[in-house]
Amino acid sequence: MKVGYIGLGRMGRGMALNIIKAGYDLVVFDRSDDAVAALVAAGATAADSAGELTKSVDVVFTSLPGPPEVEAVVLGDDGVAANITQGKVLFELSTSSRSLALRIHDELSSRGAAMLDAPVSGGPAGAESGDMAFWVGGDRDIYEQYLPLLQSMGDKPRHCGPIGSGLIVKLVNNIAGHMIMSSLAEIFSTGVKAGVDPLELWDALRLGVVGKGSPLNMLTKQFLPGQYEPAAFALKLAYKDAMLATELGRDLGVPMRIANTAMADMLEALNRGDGDKDCRVYLGLQLERAGVSIAVDPDAIAAVLNE
Structure with missing residues (x-):
């Protein structure tokens, strides 16, 4: 199996390296020459464009900053969609929008190819170590087919439902974290202003029902x-x-x-x-x-x- 990886930033670099370590033949593309050179030094082959990469591999992974970049790389000129052929698969790992994922899915389906949304959670350290969750939406049979490849990058892949489900889980996970931290800031501002040392407050709260689980x-x-x-x-x-x-x-x-x-x-x-x-x-x-x-x-x- 020949694997393509587009987007070698803080997250993508670690995942791409783990694909190589697992023994897969990897082709990479990124706008940064330095990022590409680091992967080539580790054993990858470089492509000159997203389209060239897509033509040369069986499965494509994209890990990009957000919806504008995803749309440009996947749906733009000489992008993934314009060059993908029947039977090939795209795993879109970016934290992007569900509506864009549905558009990409429909476009690739019309070409006989498949797309699964598979955003990740674990941060750059997890991308490097493989301590990583993949929340996947899309065809379950395709997910099962490529599960060993996903497991080469992260130890916690999970099929969450139909197309878009992975992004739903990722987005509600992210906002949950911010909402919880906002409530904790409110709690600490009250406790500390009332006279409790912040470290003592934090340590004491860890012993309560909320803190223990x-x-x-x-x-x-x-x-x-x-x-x-x-x-x-x-x-x-x-x-x-x-x-x-x-x-x-x-x-x-x-x-x-x-x-x-x-x-x-x-x-x-x-x-x-x-x-x-x-x-x-x-x-x-x-x-x-x-x-x-x-x-x-x-x-x-x-x-x-x-x-």
Whole structure:
């Protein structure tokens, strides 16, 4: 199998090197001559353009900064789409837009080729070490066919669903991180202004329920199955605690926008008569606004947790 790799930046370089280490025949292209030279020195062959590379390989990987670069390289003149032929595959690894991924998929499908969106998570260090997640959307049979190649670059590939699913997971993962960090900044600004040393606060919070585990694991018994009775901790008690925390913020003159938003939803759920249900019941209000329903089989959740 001949593999092509376009985009040898901080992420792409490490992944491309791992493809070579796994014994694959690799062709590379990048606008940076120095980036290409480093891969050629490691055993790759250089192509003069994205189109030339596409013609010469069986499968193409693109790792680019964002949608404008992806569109130019894949759909532009002498790009991937213009030169791909029937039976070839493109794995698009960039953090890009779902709508663009769907356009590329449709264009390549019309040419008898395939495209899977496969954004990655792990950072440059993970790209180099292979400690890397690939979230893949698209044809599952094609994913399975190329799984060993994906595993040569990262140890955690996962098929997430139809085309676009990989990007959906990547984008919500990224914004989740920023939202969590924003809430932590609000928490620390309150605790430190109240007089607690920031290192002591951080170390103490690690011992609590939130600090000891992933916030995602706090969703497994109530939110994911949609079961809020019996309560592990009642909403009316959680609301009391939230009131005390925001009162502290007001006393100190600390803005608590995220806390106040959560409290507004908690109060709405209380006014619906949900005070004795589990404190996470108010999360269902966001699902209602979005027009979605979540009710995962508890046995299926347990199976994932036990993997």
